[in-house]
Amino acid sequence: xxxxxxNEGRYKVKEIxxxxxxxxxVGAGVADTILRNSDVIAKRTGVKPVLSGIADLDITTDxxxxxxxxxxxxxxxxLIDKSDVIVELVGGTGIAKKFILTALSKGKPxxxxxxxxxxxxxxELFAAAEASKADIxxxxxxxxxxxxxxxxxxxxxxxxxxxxxxxxxxxxxYILTRMEREGADFDPILKDAQALGYxxxxxxxxxxxxxxxHKTAILGSLAYGEWFGLDPIYIEGIRGxxxxxIKFAMELGYRIKLLAIIKQxxxxxxxxxxxxxxxxxxxxxxxxxxxxxxxVDGDAVGQTLFYGRGAGRDATASAVVADIVDVxxxxxxxxxxxxxxxxIGPQFNRLVDINEIESRYYIRIELLDKPGVVGQIATILGQxxxxxxxxxxxxxxxxxHVPMIIMTHKAKEGNVKEAxxxxxxxxxxxGKVKFFRIEDI
Amino acid sequence: xxxxxxNEGRYKVKEIxxxxxxxxxVGAGVADTILRNSDVIAKRTGVKPVLSGIADLDITTDxxxxxxxxxxxxxxxxLIDKSDVIVELVGGTGIAKKFILTALSKGKPxxxxxxxxxxxxxxELFAAAEASKADIxxxxxxxxxxxxxxxxxxxxxxxxxxxxxxxxxxxxxYILTRMEREGADFDPILKDAQALGYxxxxxxxxxxxxxxxHKTAILGSLAYGEWFGLDPIYIEGIRGxxxxxIKFAMELGYRIKLLAIIKQxxxxxxxxxxxxxxxxxxxxxxxxxxxxxxxVDGDAVGQTLFYGRGAGRDATASAVVADIVDVxxxxxxxxxxxxxxxxIGPQFNRLVDINEIESRYYIRIELLDKPGVVGQIATILGQxxxxxxxxxxxxxxxxxHVPMIIMTHKAKEGNVKEAxxxxxxxxxxxGKVKFFRIEDI
Numbered sequence: 001x002x003x004x005x006x007n008e009g010r011y012k013v014k015e016i017x018x019x020x021x022x023x024x025x026v027g028a029g030v031a032d033t034i035l036r037n038s039d040v041i042a043k044r045t046g047v048k049p050v051l052s053g054i055a056d057l058d059i060t061t062d063x064x065x066x067x068x069x070x071x072x073x074x075x076x077x078x079l080i081d082k083s084d085v086i087v088e089l090v091g092g093t094g095i096a097k098k099f100i101l102t103a104l105s106k107g108k109p110x111x112x113x114x115x116x117x118x119x120x121x122x123x124e125l126f127a128a129a130e131a132s133k134a135d136i137x138x139x140x141x142x143x144x145x146x147x148x149x150x151x152x153x154x155x156x157x158x159x160x161x162x163x164x165x166x167x168x169x170x171x172x173x174y175i176l177t178r179m180e181r182e183g184a185d186f187d188p189i190l191k192d193a194q195a196l197g198y199x200x201x202x203x204x205x206x207x208x209x210x211x212x213x214h215k216t217a218i219l220g221s222l223a224y225g226e227w228f229g230l231d232p233i234y235i236e237g238i239r240g241x242x243x244x245x246i247k248f249a250m251e252l253g254y255r256i257k258l259l260a261i262i263k264q265x266x267x268x269x270x271x272x273x274x275x276x277x278x279x280x281x282x283x284x285x286x287x288x289x290x291x292x293x294x295x296v297d298g299d300a301v302g303q304t305l306f307y308g309r310g311a312g313r314d315a316t317a318s319a320v321v322a323d324i325v326d327v328x329x330x331x332x333x334x335x336x337x338x339x340x341x342x343x344i345g346p347q348f349n350r351l352v353d354i355n356e357i358e359s360r361y362y363i364r365i366e367l368l369d370k371p372g373v374v375g376q377i378a379t380i381l382g383q384x385x386x387x388x389x390x391x392x393x394x395x396x397x398x399x400x401h402v403p404m405i406i407m408t409h410k411a412k413e414g415n416v417k418e419a420x421x422x423x424x425x426x427x428x429x430x431g432k433v434k435f436f437r438i439e440d441i
Numbered sequence: 442x443x444x445x446x447x448n449e450g451r452y453k454v455k456e457i458x459x460x461x462x463x464x465x466x467v468g469a470g471v472a473d474t475i476l477r478n479s480d481v482i483a484k485r486t487g488v489k490p491v492l493s494g495i496a497d498l499d500i501t502t503d504x505x506x507x508x509x510x511x512x513x514x515x516x517x518x519x520l521i522d523k524s525d526v527i528v529e530l531v532g533g534t535g536i537a538k539k540f541i542l543t544a545l546s547k548g549k550p551x552x553x554x555x556x557x558x559x560x561x562x563x564x565e566l567f568a569a570a571e572a573s574k575a576d577i578x579x580x581x582x583x584x585x586x587x588x589x590x591x592x593x594x595x596x597x598x599x600x601x602x603x604x605x606x607x608x609x610x611x612x613x614x615y616i617l618t619r620m621e622r623e624g625a626d627f628d629p630i631l632k633d634a635q636a637l638g639y640x641x642x643x644x645x646x647x648x649x650x651x652x653x654x655h656k657t658a659i660l661g662s663l664a665y666g667e668w669f670g671l672d673p674i675y676i677e678g679i680r681g682x683x684x685x686x687i688k689f690a691m692e693l694g695y696r697i698k699l700l701a702i703i704k705q706x707x708x709x710x711x712x713x714x715x716x717x718x719x720x721x722x723x724x725x726x727x728x729x730x731x732x733x734x735x736x737v738d739g740d741a742v743g744q745t746l747f748y749g750r751g752a753g754r755d756a757t758a759s760a761v762v763a764d765i766v767d768v769x770x771x772x773x774x775x776x777x778x779x780x781x782x783x784x785i786g787p788q789f790n791r792l793v794d795i796n797e798i799e800s801r802y803y804i805r806i807e808l809l810d811k812p813g814v815v816g817q818i819a820t821i822l823g824q825x826x827x828x829x830x831x832x833x834x835x836x837x838x839x840x841x842h843v844p845m846i847i848m849t850h851k852a853k854e855g856n857v858k859e860a861x862x863x864x865x866x867x868x869x870x871x872g873k874v875k876f877f878r879i880e881d882i
Contacts, residue, residue: 033599033741043666043786044598139596145742147596155580155588157485158474158762225484283748286727293746300474301586301749301759305734307724308745318742321599333776345484 013042016328018049019083021076021099022090023056026113026140028063029317030087034324035065041321047328049321052083080108085327087320088112093120100125104132109331111323113140113316119214123227126342135330136341137323142215143168143292145315146308147322152222152296153339159298160347161223165278165439166260168215170290170310171199171206172238176256177288179246186241198290208237209258209273216260219294220271223262225345228271234354236274245364245434248405252362252390255280257287259439267349270357277362277438283307284441295441355414360389360438363406363416365423366430373428377404384419386411401430407438454483457769459490460524462517462540463531464497467554467581469504470758471528475765476506482762488769490762493524521549526768528761529553534561541566545573550772552764554581554757560655564668567783576771577782578764583656584609584733586756587749588763593663593737594780600739601788602664606719606880607701609656611731611751612640612647613679617697618729620687627682639731649678650699650714657701660735661712664703666786669712675795677715686805686875689846693803693831696721698728700880708790711798718803718879724748725882736882796855801830801879804847804857806864807871814869818845825860827852842871848879 018034020027034049042048054067055076073079076099080086086103088110090096096114103110105128112118118125118141129136139149143166152161167173171193178189190207193199205211213235221227238258249256259276263269278285283305287293292310297303309315330336367373374391381388390407408416420433459475461468475490483489495508496517514520517540521527527544529551531537537555544551546569553559559566559582570577580590584607593602608614612634619630631648634640646652654676662668679699690697700717704710719726724746728734733751738744750756771777808814815832822829831848849857861874 029741037599037601037741040601040786040788041598043788044594044784045780046784145597145739146745147592150596151588151592153485154767155591155763156586156759157482157766158478158759160478160481281727283724283727286722286724298586298759300470300478300755300762302753302756304587304747304749306745306747309743312743314741315743318597318599318739321741322596325598326595329776329779333774333779335770335774335776335779338770338774338776338779339486343485343487345481347481347484 013046013048014328014332015048015050016324016331017052017082017084018087018324019052019079019085020054020087020089021079022088023054023059023063024089025313026316026320027054027056027089028065029313030089030320031067032065033314033317033321041325045325045329047325047332049324049328053079055079077102080106083108084331085109085111085324087324088114093117097121097125100136101128104128104134104136107132107134109135109327111137111320111327113138113320115141115211115214115218119217119230122218122221122229122342126227129341130337133336135327135336137327138218138341139323140316140319142218143294143310144308144312145318146292146294146306146310147319148219148294148306149222151306152219156296156298156301156304159300161296161298162264163297164219164223164260164262165284165295165441166212166215166219167257167284167287167293168260168310169206169212169258170292171203172212172258173287173292174198174290175207176238176258179241179243180250180255183243185243186239207239209235212258212260212273216262216271216273219260220262221342224264224269225343225347227342227344232271232351234272234274238275241275242434244403245436248364249277249362250280252407253280254278254438255285256436257284261439264348268352269348269350270352272354275436277436278441282441355417357413358410359413360410360440361408361416362436362438363408363420364434365404365406366401367404368400368428368430369402370428374404376426376428377406377423380419380422384415386415386419454487454489455769455773456489456491457765457772458493458523458525459528459765460493460520460526461495461528461530462520463529464495464500464504465530466754467757467761468495468497468530469506470754471530471761472508473506474755474758474762482766486766486770488766488773490765490769494520496520518543521547524549525772526550526552526765528765529555534558538562541577542569545569545575545577548573548575550576550768552578552761552768554579554761556582556652556655556659560658560671563659563662563670563783567668570782571778574777576768576778578768579659579782580764581757581760583659584735584751585749585753586759587733587735587747587751588760589660589735589747590663592747593660597737597739597742597745600741602737602739603705604738605660605664605701605703606725606736606882607653607656607660608698608725608728608734609701609751610647610653610699611733612644613653613699614728614733615639615731616648617679617699620682620684621691621696624684626684627680648680650676653699653701653714657703657712657714660701661703662783665705665710666784666788668783668785673712673792675713675715679716682716683875685844686877689805690718690803691721693848694721695719695879696726697877698725702880705789709793710789710791711793713795716877718877719882723882796858798854799851800854801851801881802849802857803877803879804849804861805875806845806847807842808845809841809869809871810843811869815845817867817869818847818864821860821863825856827856827860
């Protein structure tokens, strides 16, 4: 094959000076990816990212990337002036925001992976970007290397979005996968995950669902044209999930996943994050370990799924560098804000309160095994207008009480909670009643 | 929530006149999607697609879309002058090519779903587009609604591509799914698929692997920067696949899929399409029925998977309209060819011949069940330097011969074929020896 490239010179390559603020794991990955692949990126796109500098308070620790010493600086604000695009990888919602606003105020485009900052202050940041006519891109803020933002914003732009389901927290999915495989309880698996570096010492952001909620806020806003923020999102994490529910789920053909659910029905939108029963043989139900996946159901495209590593040095760098190239192409062609970060234009009527949603439910009641008990339970469900699709009784852990599993047909959440409150008043019911929402996808 | 949009007027919406040539199923879907969703597309992007006309030889048949009669024309070439962008949905490699070249020669951007035309004449079309400075976009040519072209070209642009695996023909995947579920043979399932409209009366394009090869040519070219065309692709279809191999595959933990394989090893590239053993519990192995999926493994992002409907009126329209919007944004911002259709710049050394590839293999030999037979087989494998990872013998269909299944470790294909030729000379071997390549993903 003749590799003499007759087309050399046809495309003038534009160099883009990239300033990275924050030389942590992802910062090192971005620097490494640029150093390793900028030549191939230039061949493909006509844009060549080059490092203008990397700013961090600590510029002495070895990050395993051969960055020339003179590119390292402790002056993040100074780096802005030397760069065509600023990559914010500081994290948090303090100084990171200041770096971004300063860059934008100087008309410098920004790439960020900071989901928490966007979820909390996205509206303000996007307004600043718009005022300055500079781009702000954030592919890496949701599901690491998976190009879900670009797909939703561009690839699926022709669709009205019916539903988005996301498994978007690798730590939670890793814990759930191990609980299923090892039959172990939540606490020891969390402890082991922390020891292995799969979970933080302070695990709340992950296991209590907040990290997933940040990403849900971003995807929901892209889907429905309103910068929702975190307030309207109903959030439940996986902390304290019991092994018995994981086992019952499997027996019934489901897996429990921490699922982000964004759906629209006749213009009414639901946004929530909670442990959810999903069919174990579905594509979503097949996502294991630290992997992430997002299902988008559009009115034209039908069901699509995007799967990959949701975190990690190199996967996140893949998304950051793709954004740098997009920004670079806009600089090259003068097409700043060709696809704005977010364009307000609501495409829905109202947000639905969690108690108003309709879902199928899994309910586990620990019962004293006495005659007539099932009748009492069924009577309460009937009174609340909840019909049963499946009911199973099993041998319990102790002689005193046995679990009773009820799978309902579609019911209103408020009614289900009322029924559960009634169950818990019954003398035959032991402890708290557990329930999970089911999505049959 | 206050829906008064304070931002109205901030974004001037640009109308893009879309001329559709070819009013078949997909043409009707594109027209329908534009009529249904152009308002929401305008809100999101600032570009509003409007129909300038639809050309077809037949403009009287009802396609189930309420297109004003005055927009229908039999004059495709005339429509080009009335449009900002031309959507070629005629299909085939004859007049379709002429429409595209005419549009490009007038500087009009083109969107096409025509994989066969691109696979055969992509080089010529892209050169014409470049000469005219007009865009040519083709998301719908590979895997219908799945935004795999955009993801490979933009979302994963930071990656050197290690591997691409694609299940890209819905008809084949449907047939394979039904053969597995029903335990039925290829011929009756194909016949039934034809009766149900899942397979064409002339099924060769699908079942003999050519349609998958067209898509493979396109993805391979995007991955490795050379417009390969069809010539270097090794192609085997699923025609005549036997039920016994599907069953053995399942027993061994695999499913047989018609897989496109594009991979790179130290700069050497393999491009091939053939029935392949993939782990049944993997994400790729979980893709059933008419669904498509593409796994992309990049040096930064690791494994990603893109899944959805690979064909059908609305899924294909989703991709076509996304391309129209991309073209429209380029028209609005004057950023024509911001991301060219294809940019030459080879990123590999050489193409590897099929006999030079290394793979694991499944080999099924029908044997007369006599003492010493296994030794003869093992000796031949040893002589060819092929080592066995697993060997199973089962009761056969008839008393005379029994199947022997050999799973090999990695071996060179040429050596495997030589061994098989030796097997077939043995008097104890009945009929042809079957073999399949295994990808452990």
